[in-house]
Amino acid sequence: MTMALIRKLENYVLLTDIEKHSLLEAETTVRTIDPRLDIACEHDEIDGAILLLEGFACRYRLLPDGRRQILSYMLPGDMCDPRIFLLDHRDHSIASLSRVRIAVWPRKAVLGLTSIYPRITRAFWWCALADEGIIREWLVSLGQRTALERLSHLICELYYRLKAIDLVYADGFDFAVTQAELGDTLGLSAVHVNRTLQDMRRKRLVRMAGRRLTVLNLDALATIAMFKPDYLHLNAKERRQTTLAERREQAAGTA
Amino acid sequence: MTMALIRKLENYVLLTDIEKHSLLEAETTVRTIDPRLDIACEHDEIDGAILLLEGFACRYRLLPDGRRQILSYMLPGDMCDPRIFLLDHRDHSIASLSRVRIAVWPRKAVLGLTSIYPRITRAFWWCALADEGIIREWLVSLGQRTALERLSHLICELYYRLKAIDLVYADGFDFAVTQAELGDTLGLSAVHVNRTLQDMRRKRLVRMAGRRLTVLNLDALATIAMFKPDYLHLNAKERRQTTLAERREQAAGTA
DNA sequence: CGACTATTTGATAGGACTCAACCTCCGTGG
């Protein structure tokens, strides 16, 4: 277990040293996986939570005739299935987009930690909530935004999410996603993604070199996409002063 | 508080008589609201959970230029914001589609019940999980399915959800949603919804009379839409035999 | 009945798709 997750959780809930220590010590199996491979498949039994340590991954669903919809991107520190104790089988697949390192966290260990530390549980719920926000925003994109707007919105989102985990350097970040995958993400054909991307380069919104994407004009991008970063809950830390009674109530409320 | 919610919760978790009684007795404010009105707006403070008792409602988000995306339909028994203790402000609006009766359930009351009865909490998480499943499926629809497929899929979904709460009579159900609203749901223009609907009537898939929609050929509809009802988790009841120890662990796990 | 809202229809336009070919970049292996 690395710092990536702790950092993410602390974005939502302040953890004590003991809690952090327990997370660091959690027994996990770390694996490295090549790009474009399934990490877990639909209908598989869920035997542990998957934590992404390095690289990009995505969740997706396949239609019987082969059409694919990518449901979300997982970035370092992201975890899937924090609600591991509810579902037995997954309803979507998970695949690597780049070479990734993942930690598999056995069901028992997750249950153990969450049963001892309510604040950790609470942070997990926050993660789930943030994921939901992202999916809702994607729904708005697919339903209402044009190709240019969708791409701009996605790039803004990734920019903010990557920035929050210090993976943006000089306004650029590694972006190993193919145009076909972008198509499956945005509900567009690969060809049209290509043309839209060219348009964005012509407009000096982004630059692409190799697997590196540089944001040249974040403001313009955000304006085009009607992007508001709130939904990412990147700075949601529960900072407000609470009385002990309130804190007790909250702890109980999550129980 | 009516039976609608209990019935829904019991779909996921068996409740004791005491738990059911507590739910029935919960202090709520019941209101009746005319069709096509906002029940709660984006950025509003969340001061209670909203439970839909009767009628149709929807959650939606508005883009600055007026485009609207409906994010989900709420049917009788559906609740929004079971995670009331996490967020202070809503990130989307809620509107009535038909005349509705809602119960507003004060934050404190929700927190009280969930702190006393872990199984109720657990059932709430199941509700959230089911909602997420629906949103993911909508994402697949908007991203990959054609207009005909989207409409068919939505009708299948509503058919199953309404059937589960006994609101389907002789294969027909009340459906007061306008074609413009369907457009905002499916990412289509109202005109195109109209034409697709005509196509479906011509194909003898559905019949529409007044505000009543009758499913004439569910199988054909499901085939067109590639509809699989699993994601609705309509029969998810946690039936499996558990040992006391396991149950304790689970209860603790949700804490 | 009248005013409004919702549905329907027709004509036209345009965004995005498909198909097919071609190019470019890399990694591999002879």
Place this chain on the structure above:
DNA sequence: CCACGGAGGTTGAGTCCTATCAAATAGTCG
């Protein structure tokens, strides 16, 4: 070191699905 192969990116042409605009019709409610 270069030839080869494959994957991904780019281009062009043609088409289709869906949007837009505008007007007519049908429904609904007071």
